Amino acid sequence: MMNTPKELRYSKDHEWVRVEGNKATVGITDFAQSELGDVVFVELPANGVAVTAGKQFAVVESVKAVSDIFAPVSGTVTAVNDALTDAPETINSDPYGAGWIVVVELADPGELAALLDSAGYEKLTAEGGH
Amino acid sequence: MAEKTPLYETHRQYGGKIVEFGGWLLPVQYEGILAEHRAVREKAGLFDVSHMGEVTVKGPGALAYLQKVVTNDVTKLADGQVQYTPMCYPDGGTVDDVLIYRYGADDYLLVINAANIAKDWQWLQENAVGAAAALENVSAATAELALQGPLAEAILAKLTDAPLATLGYYRFLPSATVAGRPAMVSRTGYTGEDGFEIYCRPEDAAALWEAIMAAGRPLGLAPAGLGCRDTLRFEACLPLYGHELSAAISPVEARLTKFLSFAKGEFNGRAALARQVEYGPPRKLVGFALTERGLARAEYPVVADGRRIGTVTTGSYAPTLDKNLGMALVEAGYAKVGGKIAVEIRGKEVAAVIIPRPFYKREGKK
Numbered sequence: 047m048m049n050t051p052k053e054l055r056y057s058k059d060h061e062w063v064r065v066e067g068n069k070a071t072v073g074i075t076d077f078a079q080s081e082l083g084d085v086v087f088v089e090l091p092a093n094g095v096a097v098t099a100g101k102q103f104a105v106v107e108s109v110k111a112v113s114d115i116f117a118p119v120s121g122t123v124t125a126v127n128d129a130l131t132d133a134p135e136t137i138n139s140d141p142y143g144a145g146w147i148v149v150v151e152l153a154d155p156g157e158l159a160a161l162l163d164s165a166g167y168e169k170l171t172a173e174g175g176h
Numbered sequence: 177m178a179e180k181t182p183l184y185e186t187h188r189q190y191g192g193k194i195v196e197f198g199g200w201l202l203p204v205q206y207e208g209i210l211a212e213h214r215a216v217r218e219k220a221g222l223f224d225v226s227h228m229g230e231v232t233v234k235g236p237g238a239l240a241y242l243q244k245v246v247t248n249d250v251t252k253l254a255d256g257q258v259q260y261t262p263m264c265y266p267d268g269g270t271v272d273d274v275l276i277y278r279y280g281a282d283d284y285l286l287v288i289n290a291a292n293i294a295k296d297w298q299w300l301q302e303n304a305v306g307a308a309a310a311l312e313n314v315s316a317a318t319a320e321l322a323l324q325g326p327l328a329e330a331i332l333a334k335l336t337d338a339p340l341a342t343l344g345y346y347r348f349l350p351s352a353t354v355a356g357r358p359a360m361v362s363r364t365g366y367t368g369e370d371g372f373e374i375y376c377r378p379e380d381a382a383a384l385w386e387a388i389m390a391a392g393r394p395l396g397l398a399p400a401g402l403g404c405r406d407t408l409r410f411e412a413c414l415p416l417y418g419h420e421l422s423a424a425i426s427p428v429e430a431r432l433t434k435f436l437s438f439a440k441g442e443f444n445g446r447a448a449l450a451r452q453v454e455y456g457p458p459r460k461l462v463g464f465a466l467t468e469r470g471l472a473r474a475e476y477p478v479v480a481d482g483r484r485i486g487t488v489t490t491g492s493y494a495p496t497l498d499k500n501l502g503m504a505l506v507e508a509g510y511a512k513v514g515g516k517i518a519v520e521i522r523g524k525e526v527a528a529v530i531i532p533r534p535f536y537k538r539e540g541k542k
Binding site: 083086108110 | 208407469493500
């Protein structure tokens, strides 16, 4: 059974968002890591770059697949999880915790309304996830 | 419409993640590619390779026919022996790479790649016109399991009285009994480990799978999917048709010249391949390691001296070596071990160095 924490918001591209004040922590969902399989490489953005909702900002590669990671919200990257460079498998073992990818300072908190809640995301993945 | 092997339901019961591969529905993984890869290197893994094709060649002209269609010298085979050989077009391009099993002087089995069955069958028949050899495509009547890893012999020995301990590499037992079922057992594989390939009737495949799993579980045997089959063969630098070999890639370019016999007489592709050997092929297959962060994938461009010099044929994280490696077909002038190249990954050049192949070789190879 996939883990979909209630307190998070989700994108249709299988990223999650944890909002605290005007900052959003972003990662990929348990469903996404499970579909990808063993993650062996992560390409992270630089700290301070601007990201745009719906645009690719990172790459996660498993043994078999290359997956673009899309920003669920627009803003400025204020923290990058550099630990993933040496331990990309953390995305598999703890996708909502130590497997976080970046923190984004929100440019437009109104964008959060476009994201799914956990029930909406579970419905999406139950339908096949695409 | 993708086809199912006789083990399709078994894979689902074992939690296999089913994908389509070469027109077949097969598990890419069960527990995970890295865990299964490790199981095969350290203990053992069980694969369903029933998608592979099988063609029998029988008759007084069988040997002469095979000598013409494949590049290796089939007269070197004795009964009970297996040979690896490319099969080429007249221009030297590769139709397929196959295993030949000799049952008798007039009785052979070819094992061919799943994705090539229709093409190979047509090619084999076209070349059989006028030959005193009868061909039969027995692919649908043949299932195949691969038990691979250092503990493969200990596991299989629990299920058969067949003399596995004295069965050498690339030798086979035509009529063994495994777990009470008739099977042909060969000491062959596609993982770089010791192991066996077990050919059986489709209706016996599920029972054999269960018997092998039951015998092997206590020793660490894991069901293994196509994902680790690819990473295992990649580390051992075994070619995969469609990547390291194709109609546009000759065995000489793929560094398989030791499987060509120019001494045996005429065969398909002989003149073209002999020219490539004499003058050197324009391109050569190399192994490389990325020396900067990145992961190379098939089809990525290879560059050097500011221009494109080749293409990645397979690239992957190599689990046993914990390195990001690849194989590439490059201009022959750049094929030297130690040479500096770069792989273009998402528009950026990532530095790499050419390294010796294979990347992985097991200890005490039989």
